[in-house]
Amino acid sequence: MIDIRIRKNLQSAQGRMDLHLDMSLAAGQFVTLFGASGAGKTSTLRMLCGLMTPDAGHITTTQKTWFDHRRHINLPPQQRNIGYVSQDYALFPNMTVRKNLEFALDKKQSGTIVDELIDIVELGELQYRKPGMLSGGQQQRVALARALVRKPDLLLLDEPLSALDREMREKLQQYILDVHRKYQLTTLLISHDVGEIMKLSDRLYEIQDGRIVREGTPADIFGLGKSSARFRFTGEVTGVQKADIVYIVTLRIGHDQVKIIADPSEAADLQPGDKVAVASKAFNPVIRKI
Numbered sequence: 001m002i003d004i005r006i007r008k009n010l011q012s013a014q015g016r017m018d019l020h021l022d023m024s025l026a027a028g029q030f031v032t033l034f035g036a037s038g039a040g041k042t043s044t045l046r047m048l049c050g051l052m053t054p055d056a057g058h059i060t061t062t063q064k065t066w067f068d069h070r071r072h073i074n075l076p077p078q079q080r081n082i083g084y085v086s087q088d089y090a091l092f093p094n095m096t097v098r099k100n101l102e103f104a105l106d107k108k109q110s111g112t113i114v115d116e117l118i119d120i121v122e123l124g125e126l127q128y129r130k131p132g133m134l135s136g137g138q139q140q141r142v143a144l145a146r147a148l149v150r151k152p153d154l155l156l157l158d159e160p161l162s163a164l165d166r167e168m169r170e171k172l173q174q175y176i177l178d179v180h181r182k183y184q185l186t187t188l189l190i191s192h193d194v195g196e197i198m199k200l201s202d203r204l205y206e207i208q209d210g211r212i213v214r215e216g217t218p219a220d221i222f223g224l225g226k227s228s229a230r231f232r233f234t235g236e237v238t239g240v241q242k243a244d245i246v247y248i249v250t251l252r253i254g255h256d257q258v259k260i261i262a263d264p265s266e267a268a269d270l271q272p273g274d275k276v277a278v279a280s281k282a283f284n285p286v287i288r289k290i
């Protein structure tokens with residue numbers, strides 16, 4: 001369990017913003033932070049890592065206190081045992097894949113974890129290449145493996161897949177899910193991608209202007225609680241057309257264009273560019289803005 005109670009005064013483009021977060025991450029949970037740009041998501045991750053100091057509050061794990069303002073405790077990043085993967089892979093360009101991973105080993109640690117991780121994220125054939133000779137998706141697999149070398153108590157993922165195309169994202173999502181389960185990690189992800197959130201997370205926190213405005217399971221927050229998980233897609237509206245008393249909503253779902261019949265109340269606030277979920281309820285598709 002990681003208990004987070006932090007306050008931080010941030011300087012946003014609109015003036016000051018008070019980040020005020022109370023959240024608990026249960027051991028083994030996959031939690032996502034979701035919210036508009038500038039809401040305070042990356043600042044939260046930086047405070048968990050020890051790269052930014054909160055003005056007040058505490059961050060405690062079951063074994064250790066990482067930060068406690070009143071008790072003047074503020075452990076440096078290297079004592080927090082956190083794995084961090086950001087959008088820009090941040091690999092050492094002059095080292096091979098294998099060396100990038102070995103460099104992350106603790107002095108007392110055996111190297112067997114490096115072989116294990118190379119195996120899990122399928123980097124065997126690429127292990128003697130340097131990052132400049134890898135695709136974005138391959139580099140991100142290296143970054144993910146490197147973040148796991150020290151078996152972190154907490155894995156932080158700051159939009160790690162946003163620079164990749166959809167196909168690559170889906171593959172990487174599966175690697176992330178596999179390592180999360182295999183190493184029983186507690187994982188905190190920042191993501192804007194509803195499909196990704198639905199696939200990966202147990203719990204979702206929505207942040208707006210530094211405050212938590214909603215928390216729950218992704219299905220509850222996106223209003224899909226009672227829908228069938230077997231028939232559930234997320235997509236983007238590309239058109240809404242009136243046809244007699246109903247509307248035809250055209251959606252882009254993955255690489256496909258799909259047309260769905262919607263009643264006037266469902267179609268009322270839909271516009272091209274809106275992200276929507278399509279699910280079925282008693283075998284009838286329902287469409288809802290998310």
Ligand SMILES: Nc1ncnc2c1ncn2[C@@H]1O[C@H](COP(=O)(O)OP(=O)(O)OP(=O)(O)O)[C@@H](O)[C@H]1O
Nearest residue numbers: 009010011012013036037038039040041042043044
């Ligand atoms: N060290 C700092 N001191 C004060 N304010 C900061 C500091 N770092 C960032 N900020 C401000 O805090 C606000 C929140 O930034 P943050 O990067 O946490 O948002 P975000 O939700 O991650 O946004 P995005 O999705 O665009 O990455 C921004 O307005 C930013 O300018």
